[in-house]
Amino acid sequence: MTALPTAGPTELPGDPWRSLLKREESYAIHALLNIAQNPGTNAATIAEQLQLPYPFLAKVLRRLAEMNFIASTKGRGGGVTLRVDPARISLLDVIEAVSGPVILDPCQTKPRCATQQRTGKCNLKRAWLSASLGIREILGNITLGQLCDDGPAGEAASA
Secondary structure (H helix, E strand, C coil): CCCCCCCCCCCCCCCCCCCCCCHHHHHHHHHHHHHHHCCCECHHHHHHHHCCCHHHHHHHHHHHHHCCCEEEECCCCCEEEECCCHHHCEHHHHHHHHHCCCCCCHHHHCCCCHHHHHHCCCHHHHHHHHHHHHHHHHHHCCEHHHHCECCCCCCECCC
């Protein structure tokens, strides 16, 4: 396995990484974990704790509420709570609720991609399909419950 590169003194400033997740997907996962561990918290507190822009997080929380992952109560004493059991919701479930089905390249969804139409075969399509299935399996097997802290000591839940 290739080691992840680290930023060195000669590299350009800024983040050298490109995430496969959209910001909405990442924020949704982080927010759900925060809510699971701090039931009844409010959106402003979540944004502050996760160092996320409040307006964008509020949009993500609205989407999670529409998908029945969370319930939000307004007013004094209000807050956000989970409507789902963290042990029953996978990272794949969250990502797909926010953005739709996970695949690496849309060509794999076509009966005959452009390369197949041009040459009669496409070896890349099989590679995309295999990678997509692997990613879906991995993300589908990781639940929010596995990622929640056990308690005040901050020990990660064993899976």
